[in-house]
Amino acid sequence: MARPKPEPVQVIKQRRDAALRALAEGVPYIQFLGITFDRRGDELTAVLPFDDKLIGNPFLPAIHGGVTAAFLEVTAIISLSWSMLWQDFETGALDVTQLEAGDLPRLPKTIDFTVDYLRSGLPRDAYARASIARSGRRYASVNVLAWQDNRARPFAQANAHFLMPQ
Amino acid sequence: MPDKTQIARQFIKAIPHARELGMEITKILDGEAEITMQYDPRLVGDPKTGVLHGGAVSALMDTCGGAAVMSHPDAPAGTATIDLRIEYMRAATPGQALVARATCHQITRNVAFVRAVALDDDTSRPVATATGAFTVEQA
Numbered sequence: 001m002a003r004p005k006p007e008p009v010q011v012i013k014q015r016r017d018a019a020l021r022a023l024a025e026g027v028p029y030i031q032f033l034g035i036t037f038d039r040r041g042d043e044l045t046a047v048l049p050f051d052d053k054l055i056g057n058p059f060l061p062a063i064h065g066g067v068t069a070a071f072l073e074v075t076a077i078i079s080l081s082w083s084m085l086w087q088d089f090e091t092g093a094l095d096v097t098q099l100e101a102g103d104l105p106r107l108p109k110t111i112d113f114t115v116d117y118l119r120s121g122l123p124r125d126a127y128a129r130a131s132i133a134r135s136g137r138r139y140a141s142v143n144v145l146a147w148q149d150n151r152a153r154p155f156a157q158a159n160a161h162f163l164m165p166q
Numbered sequence: 167m168p169d170k171t172q173i174a175r176q177f178i179k180a181i182p183h184a185r186e187l188g189m190e191i192t193k194i195l196d197g198e199a200e201i202t203m204q205y206d207p208r209l210v211g212d213p214k215t216g217v218l219h220g221g222a223v224s225a226l227m228d229t230c231g232g233a234a235v236m237s238h239p240d241a242p243a244g245t246a247t248i249d250l251r252i253e254y255m256r257a258a259t260p261g262q263a264l265v266a267r268a269t270c271h272q273i274t275r276n277v278a279f280v281r282a283v284a285l286d287d288d289t290s291r292p293v294a295t296a297t298g299a300f301t302v303e304q305a
Contacts, residue, residue, distance in 0.1 A: 026213055027211055027212075027213065027219070028209070029209050029210060029221060030219075031208075033221070054183055055181070056181055058180055058181065058182060064181065064225065066183065066227070067183055070222065070224055071221070073220050074219075104213075107212070109254070110220045111253070111254060112254065113224065113251070115247075115251075116249050117249065
């Protein structure tokens, strides 16, 4: 039996980028913080561009601890949802045009979230990546690491548990 | 002389992100702080239901924890969060203000320990609880 012809690369890219946009851009709070996502294949990197409104300590100045926590939590939820939905929109089981119209599937809910502040967040762009330690039928455990100029010197990390949509 | 609450109110207004989220200190005394954050559509995490994003709750808890540490009688000159753990018990009711209450229940030369709770109008069922450790900066 002949293997089906692979889809043109731009069709794949368009579909994946549209799915990611729908996931992230539909959430007001993600827009409020100005977080965007870089995609390479299925790997996501969250980007938090620096803005004065994110400052928590005006004397240093440093990014607000709450912003750091929120950034890590957004990264964890979007990355987990992304991995949860990947199979569905790759096989076509999930219609991306429906996603784009704002019809988002139910997303994981945070059960608990632990942030570890390693260094103060400097007034510049920040990046974060999540790794999914376990994604089960009911619960998921996710680790997130955030850094600024230097990937080897993270400024915060987090561990979170989620209740998967039933 | 302006009282402590007055100073704390000024202090929170000097934090750009706290101001941006409309946080207001409603009580502060001897290691206990209460901060109110009005409902704001910009902070929504689920556009379908209008429920606030967990990150906004984290920002409120972190600020309130820091305020509790700063108001402790052994007043440190400054503080920063070492770690913060938040448990989300339920979604905050859309349209209602969120109130965080934090207690700095223990303070040593280097570390301050905090417990906090976030409530909406139904105060019998907390939205979230938190525990945290904060640094104690000497003057």
